[in-house]
Amino acid sequence: VDVFGTVFEAWYSPVRDAVGGPVSGVIGVGTDVTERHRAEAALRRSEESSRALVENASYGIYRSTPEGRFVAANSAFVKLLGYESEAELRKVHVARDVYADPAERERLIAAFGGDETVRGAEVAWKRKDGTPILVRLSARAVRRSDGRIECFETIAEDITERRALEEQLRQSQKMEAIGQLTGGIAHDFNNLLTIILANAQLIAKALPTERGDAHADLRDVMSAALRGRVMVQELLGFARRSSLDLQSADLSGLVADLSGLLRRILPADVEVVIAGGVGLPEVRADVHAVEQILFNLATNARDAMPSGGVLRIETTRVELTEERRLACGAPAPGEYGCLYVGDTGVGMDEATRRRMFEPFFTTKPAGRGTGLGLATVYGLVKQHGGGIEVDTAPGKGTRFRIYVPVAEQRAAAASRGQQREPQIRGGTETILVVEDDDQLRRSAKRILEDAGYQVVTAADGQEALDVLRHQGPSIGLVLSDLVMPRLGGRALYDALRREGRTARFLFASGYSDPEGRGGPRLDPALPFLHKPWTANDLLLRVREVLDAD
Structure with missing residues (x-):
């Protein structure tokens, strides 16, 4: 009874004049239980608060018996394992239905023999639908008075994504x-x-x-x-050091153009199935790099199907969510073009899958393959700002999904037909060869002189600058290495411009990213020749620059 804020616990007993007679009065006893009532209310609030804390926790929290049954679990834990309710979860067996390896639970329980807690144990579990997950467990054993374990109280954290x-x-x-x-x-x-x-x-x-x-x-x-x-x-x-020419490209068109060549290089017992999406958005890609990606994957599939099989190539449009972006390693969610390459070959085990993108790692016999095929695919995909997913298992084939960002603008239609072989022509102009490698400078000089050109040489940019100051008008072209001691090619070009002198330049370099060596970035509009070059490469590029307006 609450009387003006004071809580009493009352007992009443009737008073009779005779046994079985009418009630003539009542004797009442009241005890002040205000403090006890307050303590009970505080205890209820504490229990509700603790229950709410557990129920609303982002980590999974549960109790389980040594025999392998769930006693209680919060909502986060039910969601973690993919069940509909706590009642459904209580029906499953922990070791058989949750652990990927039932023996792993026995090893964890054995750890409680010498300690009351286990902290940070990482174990492989499986969700209700069979999806594998990796969890970190921290648990304590609750014991009866006789020392036997009554249950385990455990906190489970899903670290699959983090790993x-x-x-x-x-x-x-x-x-x-x-x-x-x-x-x-x-x-x-x-x-x-x-x-x-x-x-x-x-x-x-x-x-x-x-x-x-x-x-x-x-x-x-x-x-x-x-x-x-x-x-x-x-x-x-x-290594993502090659130079890519990223332009709008039709992914389905690229695959269609290469389909005939793929069928010629693959054995007759490998069936090639191509399914290109209709009306797909163009992607921002380097055409030759995409060709290399496709050829490398096709070659990998061929080697995985020594007795024949099916190679399926598809192009689709996908919208990468944040979860899928993290899974494939793409830099941002959004719209992507997807190149799917799947085979029915031998597949890969987990150890091979973890190392498949390592350079020079190969499972092929000695003398077959360099171990660079998939490593190159990985690097080129990353250089495109894309992502890559691999689904494989022993005996179940391998499926690659390459994600390439969609282009902002469509490219003008272009023909990919066969081009005529260019004609190699020489000339009589004077060419200044600037190269710090003596042997290479001598080779370039001989090739150009054999083609009819007059050749002057310089060992670095400073020496070339002196030559140009004295013979500037007679020099028709400067063929210059980019990275040299004393004065590099780009610095030579800038020095001439500051002095008001003009000369045609053709830059050459064996560095994949010359500007990454500490020099200024080279204007993409300036003519460039990649090393290593052949005599025909050199003569063609020299003639192109000399004939340009």
Whole structure:
């Protein structure tokens, strides 16, 4: 009874004059229980607050018995495992229905033998629909008076996404480290290949035609050097150091144009199925890089199907949500073009899948493959600002999904038909060759002189600047390396402009990103020749620049 804020607990007993007689009065006893009432109310509020705290927690919290039954769970835990309600969850068996490996639970329980708590244990679970997840558990054992464990009180945190992001970060850091190494050696390696190619062609030109054996040997040398050039480009593509020409492109059209060639390079027992989406938005891509991605994936699929199978290639439009963006590694959610390449081959186990994008990692026999195919695909996709997903399992094939950002504007229709072989022409103009590598400078000089040109050489930009100050009007073209001691090619170009002098320039470099070596960024409109070049590459580019208006 509440009387003006004071709570009484009352007992009443009737008073009778005789046994069984009428009630003549009442004896009442009242006890002041205000403090007890307040304590009980406070306890109820505390329990409700604790219950609300557990129920509204973002982490999963549950109790389970040693036998493997759930006793209680909050909403976050029910949602984590994908069940409809706590009542449904109580019907499942913890070890059999939740743990990916039931023995893992036994190992966790054994850890309570010498301690009352387990903190930060990472275990593999599965949701109601079978989706694998990785969780971090912190638990304590609740014991009876005799010391036996009554139940476990556990906090579960889903760290699947965090681990995926950490793996992406490790992969990115690994790629970046190798990319820096690759970019550093590209210049010297490309110079060596240029010297080999140029001198092999000079020797072949000087050899009598009847020396067929010698010509065959030189062709082998040039073929090996050209393979080296391809390998450097693949390394640069993997390391995201290659130069891409990103333009609006029709992804379905690219696949359709390459379908015939793909069918010719794949064995007859591999069926190629192509399904291109209709009316898809164009993507922002480098056409040749997309071709390389597709060829590398097709080659990988061919090797995964030694007894034949089906290679399916599809193009679709997708809208990447934040969750899917994180899964594929794309930089931002939004609209993307998707290139799907799937095979029915042997698939990959988890250990292989984790390493598949590492350069030089291969499961093929010695002598077959460089281990750069998928590494190059990864690098080129990232360089496009896209993402990549891989779904694979042993015996169930492999499915790649490449996501490329949609272009803002459509490109003008262009023909991808066969182009005529350009004609190699020489000339009589004077060309200043600026190159710090003696052998390469000598090779370029001989090739140009054999084509009829007058050639002046300089070992660096400072020496070339002195030559131009004295012979400026007679110099028709400056062929200059970009990165040199004392004065580089771009600095030479700028110095001439400051002095009011003009000259045609053709820049060359073996660096994949010359501006990344500390020099100023090169204007894309300026003519450029990538090393390693062949004699024909050099002569064609020189003639193009000299003939330009």
